[in-house]
Amino acid sequence: MTACYSIAAQNKVFRTNIQLIELEELKKEIFESEKEYKIAFIFNQFCPASRDVFPDLDKLYKNSTQKKFELFVITNNKEKNKEDLEDHLFYYGYKEPFYILKDKPLLGFFKKTIQNICDSCDYKEMGYSDFIVFNEKNEVIQQTNYNQTKEEHISILKKYMQ
Amino acid sequence: MKNIILLFYLIALPIFAQKEYTYNFKNSDSLDAYIEKYELPFQEEDIYITKDFENSFRPYSESKFLSSPIIYVFNAEGQFLESINNITSEKKLSNFKKLRKRPAKNEPSLDFWTSKIVHYKTGNDYEDPKNYDYTFVVNWDLIESEQTAQLVDIWSEWYNVLMRQKAKGENIQIILFNIDLQERWELSPYMRKFVLENVNRSWGG
Numbered sequence: 001m002t003a004c005y006s007i008a009a010q011n012k013v014f015r016t017n018i019q020l021i022e023l024e025e026l027k028k029e030i031f032e033s034e035k036e037y038k039i040a041f042i043f044n045q046f047c048p049a050s051r052d053v054f055p056d057l058d059k060l061y062k063n064s065t066q067k068k069f070e071l072f073v074i075t076n077n078k079e080k081n082k083e084d085l086e087d088h089l090f091y092y093g094y095k096e097p098f099y100i101l102k103d104k105p106l107l108g109f110f111k112k113t114i115q116n117i118c119d120s121c122d123y124k125e126m127g128y129s130d131f132i133v134f135n136e137k138n139e140v141i142q143q144t145n146y147n148q149t150k151e152e153h154i155s156i157l158k159k160y161m162q
Numbered sequence: 163m164k165n166i167i168l169l170f171y172l173i174a175l176p177i178f179a180q181k182e183y184t185y186n187f188k189n190s191d192s193l194d195a196y197i198e199k200y201e202l203p204f205q206e207e208d209i210y211i212t213k214d215f216e217n218s219f220r221p222y223s224e225s226k227f228l229s230s231p232i233i234y235v236f237n238a239e240g241q242f243l244e245s246i247n248n249i250t251s252e253k254k255l256s257n258f259k260k261l262r263k264r265p266a267k268n269e270p271s272l273d274f275w276t277s278k279i280v281h282y283k284t285g286n287d288y289e290d291p292k293n294y295d296y297t298f299v300v301n302w303d304l305i306e307s308e309q310t311a312q313l314v315d316i317w318s319e320w321y322n323v324l325m326r327q328k329a330k331g332e333n334i335q336i337i338l339f340n341i342d343l344q345e346r347w348e349l350s351p352y353m354r355k356f357v358l359e360n361v362n363r364s365w366g367g
Binding site: 087 | 252253255256319323329330331
Protein backbone atom coordinates (compact mmCIF):
# COMPACT_ATOMS: atom_id res chain seq x y z
CA MET A 1 0.00 0.00 0.00
CA THR A 2 1.31 3.45 -0.86
CA ALA A 3 0.94 5.89 1.93
CA CYS A 4 2.02 9.03 0.29
CA TYR A 5 1.42 10.77 -2.96
CA SER A 6 3.82 12.36 -5.39
CA ILE A 7 5.44 15.44 -4.03
CA ALA A 8 6.71 16.55 -7.43
CA ALA A 9 3.94 19.06 -7.96
CA GLN A 10 4.26 20.40 -4.45
CA ASN A 11 7.98 21.02 -4.88
CA LYS A 12 7.44 23.42 -7.74
CA VAL A 13 7.53 27.01 -6.66
CA PHE A 14 3.97 28.22 -6.67
CA ARG A 15 3.21 31.57 -8.22
CA THR A 16 -0.05 33.44 -8.16
CA ASN A 17 -1.21 35.18 -11.32
CA ILE A 18 -2.61 38.59 -10.45
CA GLN A 19 -2.67 41.44 -12.91
CA LEU A 20 -3.48 45.06 -12.25
CA ILE A 21 -5.38 46.41 -15.18
CA GLU A 22 -7.76 49.13 -16.25
CA LEU A 23 -11.24 48.10 -17.23
CA GLU A 24 -10.81 49.15 -20.86
CA GLU A 25 -7.60 47.12 -21.13
CA LEU A 26 -9.32 44.11 -19.63
CA LYS A 27 -12.15 44.41 -22.12
CA LYS A 28 -9.57 44.54 -24.91
CA GLU A 29 -7.83 41.43 -23.58
CA ILE A 30 -11.08 39.51 -23.44
CA PHE A 31 -12.19 40.56 -26.90
CA GLU A 32 -8.81 40.07 -28.52
CA SER A 33 -8.40 36.58 -27.13
CA GLU A 34 -8.60 34.05 -29.94
CA LYS A 35 -9.86 31.23 -27.77
CA GLU A 36 -13.11 29.50 -28.62
CA TYR A 37 -14.59 30.54 -25.29
CA LYS A 38 -13.75 33.50 -23.11
CA ILE A 39 -15.05 33.28 -19.56
CA ALA A 40 -15.31 36.41 -17.43
CA PHE A 41 -15.86 35.28 -13.84
CA ILE A 42 -16.78 37.82 -11.16
CA PHE A 43 -15.03 37.08 -7.88
CA ASN A 44 -15.08 38.40 -4.35
CA GLN A 45 -12.52 36.97 -1.93
CA PHE A 46 -14.83 37.46 1.02
CA CYS A 47 -18.08 36.27 -0.59
CA PRO A 48 -19.10 32.75 0.52
CA ALA A 49 -20.61 32.01 -2.90
CA SER A 50 -17.33 32.87 -4.65
CA ARG A 51 -15.31 30.85 -2.17
CA ASP A 52 -17.72 27.96 -2.45
CA VAL A 53 -17.62 27.63 -6.21
CA PHE A 54 -13.93 28.29 -6.75
CA PRO A 55 -12.45 24.95 -5.64
CA ASP A 56 -14.56 23.21 -8.30
CA LEU A 57 -13.69 25.79 -10.91
CA ASP A 58 -10.03 25.34 -9.94
CA LYS A 59 -10.28 21.58 -10.53
CA LEU A 60 -11.78 22.16 -13.97
CA TYR A 61 -9.06 24.68 -14.77
CA LYS A 62 -6.24 22.40 -13.67
CA ASN A 63 -7.70 19.30 -15.29
CA SER A 64 -8.57 20.88 -18.62
CA THR A 65 -6.67 19.27 -21.45
CA GLN A 66 -7.90 21.02 -24.57
CA LYS A 67 -7.67 24.58 -23.24
CA LYS A 68 -10.24 25.88 -25.67
CA PHE A 69 -11.05 28.65 -23.24
CA GLU A 70 -9.45 31.62 -21.61
CA LEU A 71 -10.46 32.52 -18.10
CA PHE A 72 -10.55 36.06 -16.73
CA VAL A 73 -11.27 36.19 -13.01
CA ILE A 74 -12.26 39.76 -12.23
CA THR A 75 -12.04 40.54 -8.53
CA ASN A 76 -13.47 43.42 -6.61
CA ASN A 77 -10.29 43.68 -4.49
CA LYS A 78 -8.79 47.13 -4.31
CA GLU A 79 -5.30 47.64 -5.67
CA LYS A 80 -4.01 48.37 -2.16
CA ASN A 81 -5.35 44.99 -1.01
CA LYS A 82 -3.43 43.00 -3.61
CA GLU A 83 -1.44 41.22 -0.88
CA ASP A 84 -4.66 39.94 0.71
CA LEU A 85 -5.66 38.42 -2.60
CA GLU A 86 -2.18 36.98 -3.12
CA ASP A 87 -2.37 35.32 0.30
CA HIS A 88 -5.77 33.90 -0.50
CA LEU A 89 -4.62 32.45 -3.83
CA PHE A 90 -1.41 31.13 -2.28
CA TYR A 91 -3.31 29.42 0.52
CA TYR A 92 -5.60 27.57 -1.88
CA GLY A 93 -3.04 27.13 -4.65
CA TYR A 94 -5.14 28.99 -7.23
CA LYS A 95 -3.13 29.67 -10.40
CA GLU A 96 -5.92 31.21 -12.45
CA PRO A 97 -5.41 34.69 -13.90
CA PHE A 98 -6.98 37.17 -11.52
CA TYR A 99 -7.52 40.78 -12.47
CA ILE A 100 -7.63 43.72 -10.09
CA LEU A 101 -9.12 46.82 -11.67
CA LYS A 102 -6.89 49.84 -11.26
CA ASP A 103 -9.89 52.05 -11.95
CA LYS A 104 -12.30 50.14 -9.73
CA PRO A 105 -15.14 52.51 -8.89
CA LEU A 106 -15.88 53.28 -5.27
CA LEU A 107 -19.49 52.33 -5.90
CA GLY A 108 -21.14 50.33 -8.64
CA PHE A 109 -18.36 47.81 -9.32
CA PHE A 110 -20.86 45.35 -10.72
CA LYS A 111 -22.75 47.77 -12.89
CA LYS A 112 -19.66 49.42 -14.34
CA THR A 113 -17.68 46.23 -14.86
CA ILE A 114 -20.41 44.12 -16.38
CA GLN A 115 -21.90 46.86 -18.54
CA ASN A 116 -18.44 47.63 -19.86
CA ILE A 117 -17.68 44.13 -21.03
CA CYS A 118 -21.22 43.07 -21.90
CA ASP A 119 -23.82 45.69 -22.68
CA SER A 120 -26.53 43.09 -23.25
CA CYS A 121 -26.04 41.47 -19.85
CA ASP A 122 -28.32 42.24 -16.95
CA TYR A 123 -25.93 43.13 -14.15
CA LYS A 124 -28.81 43.30 -11.66
CA GLU A 125 -29.26 39.55 -12.02
CA MET A 126 -25.62 38.75 -11.39
CA GLY A 127 -23.66 38.22 -8.20
CA TYR A 128 -20.17 37.23 -7.14
CA SER A 129 -19.53 33.76 -8.57
CA ASP A 130 -21.53 34.55 -11.72
CA PHE A 131 -19.88 34.61 -15.10
CA ILE A 132 -20.29 35.45 -18.74
CA VAL A 133 -19.11 33.22 -21.58
CA PHE A 134 -18.23 34.79 -24.92
CA ASN A 135 -17.58 32.92 -28.12
CA GLU A 136 -14.81 33.62 -30.62
CA LYS A 137 -16.87 36.41 -32.17
CA ASN A 138 -17.32 37.94 -28.71
CA GLU A 139 -21.00 37.14 -28.65
CA VAL A 140 -22.48 36.29 -25.27
CA ILE A 141 -23.38 32.62 -25.27
CA GLN A 142 -23.99 32.28 -21.56
CA GLN A 143 -24.75 34.58 -18.68
CA THR A 144 -25.40 33.11 -15.26
CA ASN A 145 -27.42 34.73 -12.50
CA TYR A 146 -27.67 34.58 -8.74
CA ASN A 147 -30.77 32.39 -8.82
CA GLN A 148 -28.73 29.51 -10.14
CA THR A 149 -27.14 27.01 -7.81
CA LYS A 150 -23.47 26.23 -7.48
CA GLU A 151 -24.12 22.89 -9.19
CA GLU A 152 -25.69 24.66 -12.15
CA HIS A 153 -22.71 26.99 -12.41
CA ILE A 154 -20.25 24.11 -12.34
CA SER A 155 -22.26 22.16 -14.86
CA ILE A 156 -22.15 25.13 -17.26
CA LEU A 157 -18.43 25.68 -16.69
CA LYS A 158 -17.78 22.01 -17.44
CA LYS A 159 -19.10 22.51 -20.96
CA TYR A 160 -16.57 25.21 -21.75
CA MET A 161 -13.56 24.41 -19.56
CA GLN A 162 -12.39 21.30 -21.34
CA MET B 163 -6.02 2.85 38.78
CA LYS B 164 -8.43 5.55 39.96
CA ASN B 165 -5.94 8.09 38.75
CA ILE B 166 -5.95 6.61 35.31
CA ILE B 167 -9.73 6.58 35.18
CA LEU B 168 -9.83 10.16 36.29
CA LEU B 169 -7.19 11.00 33.77
CA PHE B 170 -9.32 9.73 30.93
CA TYR B 171 -12.46 11.43 32.09
CA LEU B 172 -10.70 14.71 32.53
CA ILE B 173 -8.46 14.92 29.57
CA ALA B 174 -9.83 12.87 26.73
CA LEU B 175 -12.60 15.37 26.03
CA PRO B 176 -10.63 17.69 23.75
CA ILE B 177 -9.61 14.79 21.56
CA PHE B 178 -12.75 12.82 21.30
CA ALA B 179 -15.70 15.01 22.16
CA GLN B 180 -16.43 15.94 18.54
CA LYS B 181 -16.58 12.40 17.24
CA GLU B 182 -19.08 9.61 17.21
CA TYR B 183 -17.46 6.34 16.32
CA THR B 184 -15.81 3.41 18.00
CA TYR B 185 -12.22 4.08 18.90
CA ASN B 186 -9.52 1.55 18.52
CA PHE B 187 -5.78 1.26 18.46
CA LYS B 188 -4.05 2.23 15.24
CA ASN B 189 -0.84 1.22 13.55
CA SER B 190 1.14 2.31 10.52
CA ASP B 191 -1.12 0.27 8.21
CA SER B 192 -4.21 2.02 9.60
CA LEU B 193 -2.57 5.38 8.99
CA ASP B 194 -1.51 4.43 5.46
CA ALA B 195 -4.99 3.12 4.66
CA TYR B 196 -6.62 6.32 5.89
CA ILE B 197 -4.18 8.49 3.94
CA GLU B 198 -4.85 6.50 0.81
CA LYS B 199 -8.62 6.35 1.26
CA TYR B 200 -8.98 10.10 1.71
CA GLU B 201 -6.10 11.03 -0.60
CA LEU B 202 -4.34 13.07 2.03
CA PRO B 203 -1.25 14.63 0.46
CA PHE B 204 0.93 13.71 3.46
CA GLN B 205 4.54 12.68 3.02
CA GLU B 206 5.69 9.69 5.04
CA GLU B 207 8.76 11.43 6.42
CA ASP B 208 6.64 14.04 8.22
CA ILE B 209 4.32 11.65 10.09
CA TYR B 210 4.84 11.03 13.80
CA ILE B 211 2.94 9.35 16.63
CA THR B 212 3.24 9.26 20.40
CA LYS B 213 6.09 7.08 21.60
CA ASP B 214 4.32 5.26 24.43
CA PHE B 215 1.34 5.51 26.72
CA GLU B 216 2.79 6.42 30.08
CA ASN B 217 5.51 8.89 29.19
CA SER B 218 4.19 10.31 25.96
CA PHE B 219 0.44 10.04 25.47
CA ARG B 220 -0.33 10.67 29.10
CA PRO B 221 1.63 13.94 29.44
CA TYR B 222 0.01 15.15 26.25
CA SER B 223 -3.40 14.24 27.49
CA GLU B 224 -2.75 16.06 30.73
CA SER B 225 -1.94 19.12 28.68
CA LYS B 226 -4.34 20.99 26.44
CA PHE B 227 -2.40 20.01 23.33
CA LEU B 228 -4.03 16.73 22.40
CA SER B 229 -6.76 17.97 20.14
CA SER B 230 -7.44 18.02 16.42
CA PRO B 231 -7.52 19.70 13.98
CA ILE B 232 -5.04 22.31 15.17
CA ILE B 233 -1.53 23.51 14.42
CA TYR B 234 1.05 24.54 17.02
CA VAL B 235 3.72 26.97 15.84
CA PHE B 236 7.23 27.32 17.27
CA ASN B 237 9.98 29.80 16.47
CA ALA B 238 13.64 29.10 15.67
CA GLU B 239 14.42 28.77 19.38
CA GLY B 240 11.67 26.19 19.83
CA GLN B 241 9.48 28.60 21.77
CA PHE B 242 5.74 28.24 21.38
CA LEU B 243 4.24 31.14 19.45
CA GLU B 244 0.60 30.30 18.90
CA SER B 245 -1.95 27.76 17.80
CA ILE B 246 -3.75 27.99 14.47
CA ASN B 247 -7.22 26.68 13.72
CA ASN B 248 -9.34 26.57 10.58
CA ILE B 249 -10.54 30.12 11.16
CA THR B 250 -7.07 31.68 11.34
CA SER B 251 -5.21 29.30 9.05
CA GLU B 252 -5.67 31.18 5.76
CA LYS B 253 -4.24 34.38 7.19
CA LYS B 254 -1.39 32.81 9.15
CA LEU B 255 -0.19 30.01 6.89
CA SER B 256 -0.23 31.98 3.66
CA ASN B 257 1.83 34.80 5.10
CA PHE B 258 4.29 34.18 7.92
CA LYS B 259 4.56 37.91 8.57
CA LYS B 260 1.18 37.49 10.24
CA LEU B 261 2.41 34.89 12.73
CA ARG B 262 2.78 36.02 16.30
CA LYS B 263 6.35 37.15 16.94
CA ARG B 264 6.56 37.15 20.70
CA PRO B 265 6.60 33.69 22.33
CA ALA B 266 3.61 32.83 24.47
CA LYS B 267 4.34 32.83 28.19
CA ASN B 268 4.37 29.68 30.31
CA GLU B 269 3.82 27.27 27.45
CA PRO B 270 5.87 24.13 26.77
CA SER B 271 8.63 24.44 24.19
CA LEU B 272 9.04 22.30 21.09
CA ASP B 273 11.09 19.80 23.13
CA PHE B 274 7.89 18.83 24.91
CA TRP B 275 6.61 17.51 21.60
CA THR B 276 9.76 16.16 20.01
CA SER B 277 10.84 14.19 23.06
CA LYS B 278 7.59 12.23 23.04
CA ILE B 279 7.15 11.33 19.40
CA VAL B 280 8.50 8.66 17.09
CA HIS B 281 8.20 8.14 13.37
CA TYR B 282 5.02 6.20 12.63
CA LYS B 283 6.78 3.50 10.59
CA THR B 284 10.33 3.23 11.81
CA GLY B 285 9.62 3.99 15.45
CA ASN B 286 12.72 6.18 15.46
CA ASP B 287 12.87 9.12 17.81
CA TYR B 288 12.41 12.55 16.35
CA GLU B 289 15.85 13.85 15.50
CA ASP B 290 16.52 16.76 13.25
CA PRO B 291 19.71 18.73 13.72
CA LYS B 292 18.62 21.53 11.42
CA ASN B 293 17.47 24.84 12.74
CA TYR B 294 14.23 25.97 11.26
CA ASP B 295 12.72 29.43 11.32
CA TYR B 296 9.39 27.87 12.22
CA THR B 297 8.17 24.42 13.16
CA PHE B 298 4.51 23.56 12.57
CA VAL B 299 3.02 20.64 14.49
CA VAL B 300 -0.17 19.62 12.71
CA ASN B 301 -2.41 17.44 14.88
CA TRP B 302 -4.56 14.94 13.02
CA ASP B 303 -6.34 11.67 13.67
CA LEU B 304 -8.17 8.91 11.85
CA ILE B 305 -11.66 10.17 12.35
CA GLU B 306 -14.55 8.42 10.60
CA SER B 307 -17.69 10.48 10.99
CA GLU B 308 -19.88 12.97 9.21
CA GLN B 309 -17.09 15.48 9.69
CA THR B 310 -14.46 13.42 7.95
CA ALA B 311 -14.66 15.09 4.55
CA GLN B 312 -14.43 18.52 6.10
CA LEU B 313 -11.49 17.56 8.30
CA VAL B 314 -9.65 15.92 5.45
CA ASP B 315 -10.05 19.13 3.44
CA ILE B 316 -8.64 21.15 6.32
CA TRP B 317 -5.61 18.89 6.85
CA SER B 318 -4.95 18.79 3.11
CA GLU B 319 -5.17 22.56 2.80
CA TRP B 320 -2.81 23.04 5.74
CA TYR B 321 -0.24 20.58 4.52
CA ASN B 322 -0.39 21.79 0.91
CA VAL B 323 0.07 25.44 1.81
CA LEU B 324 2.98 24.60 4.12
CA MET B 325 4.57 22.58 1.33
CA ARG B 326 4.13 25.54 -0.99
CA GLN B 327 5.88 27.70 1.59
CA LYS B 328 8.75 25.20 1.73
CA ALA B 329 9.00 25.10 -2.05
CA LYS B 330 9.11 28.89 -2.04
CA GLY B 331 12.19 28.72 0.16
CA GLU B 332 10.80 29.14 3.67
CA ASN B 333 12.98 27.32 6.19
CA ILE B 334 10.28 25.41 8.03
CA GLN B 335 9.66 21.99 9.50
CA ILE B 336 6.30 20.22 9.40
CA ILE B 337 5.40 17.52 11.91
CA LEU B 338 2.19 15.64 11.11
CA PHE B 339 1.35 14.46 14.59
CA ASN B 340 -1.17 11.63 14.65
CA ILE B 341 -2.83 11.67 18.07
CA ASP B 342 -4.63 8.31 17.96
CA LEU B 343 -4.15 5.45 20.41
CA GLN B 344 -1.26 3.38 19.09
CA GLU B 345 -0.63 -0.36 18.79
CA ARG B 346 3.04 0.46 19.06
CA TRP B 347 2.62 1.15 22.79
CA GLU B 348 2.25 -2.60 23.24
CA LEU B 349 -0.06 -2.29 26.23
CA SER B 350 -1.05 -5.41 28.12
CA PRO B 351 -4.40 -6.93 27.12
CA TYR B 352 -5.85 -5.62 30.36
CA MET B 353 -4.69 -2.06 29.75
CA ARG B 354 -5.82 -2.12 26.13
CA LYS B 355 -9.30 -3.18 27.17
CA PHE B 356 -9.35 -0.64 29.95
CA VAL B 357 -8.23 2.23 27.72
CA LEU B 358 -10.71 1.36 24.97
CA GLU B 359 -13.62 0.90 27.33
CA ASN B 360 -12.99 4.24 28.93
CA VAL B 361 -12.48 6.10 25.72
CA ASN B 362 -15.52 4.59 24.03
CA ARG B 363 -17.77 4.87 27.07
CA SER B 364 -16.91 8.51 27.45
CA TRP B 365 -16.63 9.74 23.90
CA GLY B 366 -17.64 7.03 21.46
CA GLY B 367 -20.89 6.75 19.56
